[in-house]
Amino acid sequence: MKELTRNNQVSLTNTVSITLNNLGFNYSKERAALTDVNLKIITGEKVGLIGANGAGKTTLFMAICGILTPNYGDVQILNRPIVPGRFNPDIGLVFQNPDDQLFCPTVRDDVAFGAENMGLAPHEVTERVETALSLTGVSHLIDRIPHHLSGGEKCMVAISTVLAMQPQVILYDEPSANLDLKARRRLIRFLQASSETIMISSHDLELILEVCDRVILLNQGRVIADGLPQKIMSDRVLMENNNLEVPHSLTHKH
Known part of the structure; x- marks a missing residue:
């Protein structure tokens, strides 16, 4: 995984809201949707999840919420294990549609x-x-x-x-997908002011830049990069290798 340093805007002494330990999920024997995902999300962080179609973003959210049962590894929310299939009021998922x-x-x-x-x-x-x-x-x-x-x-x-x-943690799956410009701007202002720990899966990379202090890049179910949004998304080679484009607002800064 490409390691990119980032300014730790949230103190490491704070609690960890989401812990993923060696998480893996397969829809079939031939296709691994998630492979060896290890992540810690600190309470209060706003984390963007990016990747091309089929990278595993929605699958990861479903596994974190307990809608899908991992093939191996585990998920913890506020240091308590998620039990697949059991309602957990500490975590909420906002569907794409x-x-x-x-x-x-x-x-x-x-x-x-x-x-x-x-x-x-x-x-x-x-x-x-x-x-x-x-x-x-x-x-x-x-x-x-x-x-x-x-x-x-x-x-x-x-x-x-x-x-x-x-909930303490909210996952947003493509929240701006069907919005006009005015509604999208309102959503961005809302997310910026949000007090919960949030993860946002989106192809709207400009929204990720405006809202998130950290970004995680997935490709074929693996974490490829994890760090500052501006650093990761301005890395043209990294983005192109993962079937993504550098956001327009970053193209003239380097």
Whole structure:
């Protein structure tokens, strides 16, 4: 793996939110989707996950959440092992397509769903719904039908459904994929202000540059590079070797 030094913006004395120990996953005997992935994500970090299509980004997120069961290795969230298939309120996943996340009659119902399934009292569920919608700036949509919303509105409501469970760690899978420029800018401002430990998988490399203090490059399920976004993404040879392009904002800086 190409080692790139980075300024450690978060003290190493802080807690580790995500630990991946020698993680591996195969969809079939012929194809390894993840191979020997070892990572530590410090609490409060904003980490970008980049790589070409098929690099293993979504598979890694599914394994971290416990949706997929690793073939070997393990995942720990806040030093507690993830048990595949078991709900863990400490970690949330925002899907690439909000329609995969929104299925209730109203926005209120969708945002309340996770909190209700945590067994919280009704008044606490209500408080969490209102707080989550306020944080994402879509409180005015609370009584709307989710599938009548715009792409940007759906994106922020989908994020609200995760925030209402108050997880310590949030994984965002291609959050800007279907957004117009205004909605994308709003999403970037929201992610920049986020207080949770976050990982963002995205082909939108400019978003990664604006939001993340660390980036991890995957290729064929292996970690190829891990370090400062500007250093990794301005390395033309590294990027081209991994079927990526240097972001436009970096092309005139070197």
